[in-house]
Amino acid sequence: MTQFLVIYKAAASAAPEAPEDQQAAMAAWGAWMEKVGTHLADPGNPIGKSWTVTASGAAPGGNALPIMGYTILEADSIEAACQLVEGNPMLSDPLAEIEVAPIVPIEM
Secondary structure (H helix, E strand, C coil): CEEEEEEEECCHHHCCCCHHHHHHHHHHHHHHHHHHHHHEEECCCECCCCEEEECCEEEECCCCCCEEEEEEEEECCHHHHHHHHCCCHHHHCCCCEEEEEECCCCCC
16 A cells, blocks of 8 residues: 545634634544544644745745645545545635645665
8 A cells, every 4th residue: 555645724713712623623634534444554644834845945935725734545546545535624615725746755
């Protein structure tokens, strides 16, 4: 099986603020993780505001949709990994995006 990096992108305003909304969001994430089951290699974490580093230095950066978090899944193909992402709670925001990319091991 191959590991896939799942990157969640959404506006910061998409995060629930009210405690009951946060609880509902966590329940939805728990249900999705249970559905994914043994394909969940690392549930991941939320990610704070990023900076961009170039040859000129570092500065607060980010795209129109900042990266909000990540998960690592295991699947036989990228198509299978994308199917596992279907129903992910992040997709309840119509402006959110989820990117799925294979993690390519480097042999030393």
